[in-house]
Amino acid sequence: MSKPVIHYFPIRGRAEVLRLAIVAGGDDFDTVDVNYAEQKGDREKYPFGQCPRLVDGDIDLVQSNSIARYLARKYKLEGKTEKEMCAVDMIMEGVESLRVKYVNLIYNDQLAEAAKETYWKTYFDKETTTGRNGGAHIQYLANYLVKNGGAFCVGDSLTIADLCLWEILDLHLRIFGDQIRETYPELVSYHSAISELPGIKDYLASPKRLPEPNANKLG
Incomplete structure (x- = not known):
């Protein structure tokens, strides 16, 4: 094949x-x-x-x-039940909301320092989760992970939602590595664990x- x-x-x-x-x-x-x-x-x-x-x-x-x-x-990798599949879809869409903001930071703002500061405050600072952020904030995604026990976003095994979260987190670790490690240690541990999976x-x-x-x- x-x-x-x-x-x-x-x-x-x-x-x-x-x-x-x-x-x-x-x-x-x-x-x-x-x-x-x-x-x-x-x-x-x-x-x-x-x-x-x-x-x-x-x-x-x-x-x-x-x-x-x-x-x-x-x-x-779609989830084992209808409930899990719905949760997977929801998390994927949450990642896409954050990806739109990331693309703007990279291509429109060209990673300018002032833009990076605004970006972190708007989409990563834990104090801004109730602010106007277009529905995009890493804390929203972290909440699902923590609620599910920290190993996977949904259920008890890897889903496509995990790969979406891992990838968007991986992109941000390249830019905000020290800040993420300090503010979201649970996401850093998750990223490391997914990185070690077979394949x-x-x-x-x-x-x-x-x-x-x-x-x-x-x-």
């Missing part, structure tokens, strides 16, 4: 969660670097003019969260994990 193939630009980007899901499921993947002109012009391969794109047998998908949910079903540990140490998380080399 052929491996799943991920089409993406040579940065981690939003394809990181997809790669994590595949390796956590005990599988491997191949990659194809995207030709930008083809991505924008070929509506059969790239119907939204975007990547990542996943080709897995007769499955051909774009849109990151659609691909993530497909992989969650394939590798049994994930080997992937993180392999050349398949690209060094740059973003196209502008910031973050």
Whole structure:
């Protein structure tokens, strides 16, 4: 059986969660670097003019969260009950709310120091969880983890929600490492534990994990 193939630009980007899901499921993947002109012009391969794109047998998908949910079903990472599946979806959407803010910090604000200070205060400072933050705050996500015992976001085993939380946390640790370690030790312990899981540990140490998380080399 052929491996799943991920089409993406040579940065981690939003394809990181997809790669994590595949390796956590005990599988491997191949990659194809995207030709930008083809991505924008070929509506059969790239119907939204975007990547990542996943080709897995007769499955051909774009849109990151659609691909993530497909992989969650394939590798049994979607939750064990309807209640768990709903919680997984909810946490994934919570991560996306924070990701929108992160993308703005990286690409619009260019990681300027003043922007970083505002970002931390708005989306990470524990004193601002009731403020106007567009529904995005790391504490909201941490609450689900702590409520569930600290090992996994939902249930008693790994789900795609964990991989989404791990990845968005990993991105922020690159920028706010010392502050996160001081303010959210439970998230740091969680990040370390997920990093050691079978498949994930080997992937993180392999050349398949690209060094740059973003196209502008910031973050």
